[in-house]
Amino acid sequence: MKEKATGTSYAKIIFFGEHSVVYGKPAVAIPLYSVDVSATLERTVIGQTIHCRYFDGPISQMNDNLQGVRVLIDRLLNLFEANELSFRLTIESKVPAERGMGSSAATAIALVRAFFNLFEKPLSRLELLTLADIEEKITHGNPSGLDAATASSEAPIWFIKNQVNEQIEFHRSNLCLVIADSGIKGKTSEAVSLVHNNLIDEPDMAMPLIDQLGQIATTARQALADSDQVTLGRLMSQSQTDLAKLGVSTKALDQFCQIAITYNALGAKLTGSGLGGCMIALAKNQRDAQIIATKLRQAGATQTWIQSFKNYEFTTGEQHDNLVK
Template sequence: MADNLKGIGVLIRQLLKSFNSPDLPFELTIQSKVPSERGMGSSAATAVALVRGFFNLFEKPLTRSRLLALADVEEQITHGNPSGLDAATASSEAPIWFVKNQINEQIEFHSSDLFLVIADSGIKGKTSEAVSLVHNNVVTNSDVAVPLIDQLGTIADSAKDALASADKKQLGMLMNQSQHHLSKLGVSTDTLDDFCRIAVANNALGAKLTGSGLGGCMISLTDNQRDAQIISTKLRQAGATQTWIQSFENYEYSTGEAHDNLVN
């Protein structure tokens, strides 16, 4: 297996060992339209699918906590010190509010008329470098970095409320603020900054990088499909290697909790 699949290999061996079948012959095919190393949760989605697949193969029940613990085996190798956000999101059927080491809370989500435009910069994200960069900024320039990080937390809290109240203008403004702070922290790039400006100039409600930064993808928000298509075209013209348009339709939920129930 390629070096970028090292975590997958370790996960598979651990799964086979846990089922007392370390020498089981099998053929595994992975097909994914989610680009890797772009801040899109590709590795976590693959890990979640693998765990579910092997538990299905051995006809064993799988709890959510067990699923996330096993997916973390792969994520620890791929990302070093992952928060757990990607696996929790990839394995959830509903939008969630994620706080590390806490039970995932299903959030209210009443913005089904919105569209997300995703643009791939074509540059691999650099999670470990981004984490180190922010850490160094906190150590060497704490007067600037710490308030920015605190403000990003406040923005996340406000975005949760904006999703619940379907306040799309507020949500877009919060995305723009987040991107500004992320750029000041040094984890954005000129390309991602340009993509954000292009999106906003073409009627996006807001735009920001996604993932750890230093590459990867940008996401922008719009309230109609026509603007989404225009933004998508403009971003490809500006150098985006791929773009996707995702409707929020069918993603409307009321508050509940993601308990430790059996998962498919």
């Protein structure tokens, strides 16, 4: 066993398939390396303490809103037969809460990796996701698994609810993704209910939009493999149009998308449930991305991030997260 160990994970962004994924259509999600979470375990003489942005003190006294984390820690200690282990756990997260970026899943992934690192044990991807799901079920009730799969991945994720959850081929390029936070908390349940009501009240309008969003995700998968930047940009903007028609965009998100296009973005759209949260824009290169990010901050974005496509990897087969993450 080590004296100190760290585990890391990433924020997630839904690239394509918002809302349509709820109705069995495919979605593409990507990890954001520039928005990460780290969990560091240090062995101590006495006690078990946690230090994070929501709580600082003994793990046994953690707030109810962190129940998922507490239960996951207990399960991991049981797994390694180390319930009496004394340690200090520090969680540092760049992932903003309630922005649809998978904050809780990223925390769970980092935690599991840190414990396996501390005990110097190999960790399969299946075991990682199974353990992270312990926290996610407590925090979210019935998680799809998409957040944890993406937070733990080195590549984009292809996801179909209750059917497929896999890493997909990704062609590295000079493209960059700009993410901008509107500063408004996303309203997931309200947005999902809104789309559901549209499907009931106006099926002739809403159902074709859901179908098209699913087809867009399918086309985008191939465009990602081919690095077809023109198609990717067009699909993003079409997605934004469809999501706005479904009623889940906002004036701020619409404005951000228009600003990004004005400053040479290939495409732009909201990401996540909408009614707040973040938008994303596709830039041809780092220079364009920096300009777009600057203009978005000037327009009121509270934070921006840039993710280069050069950094993504694609792995096949059984993936082990062993000791270096």
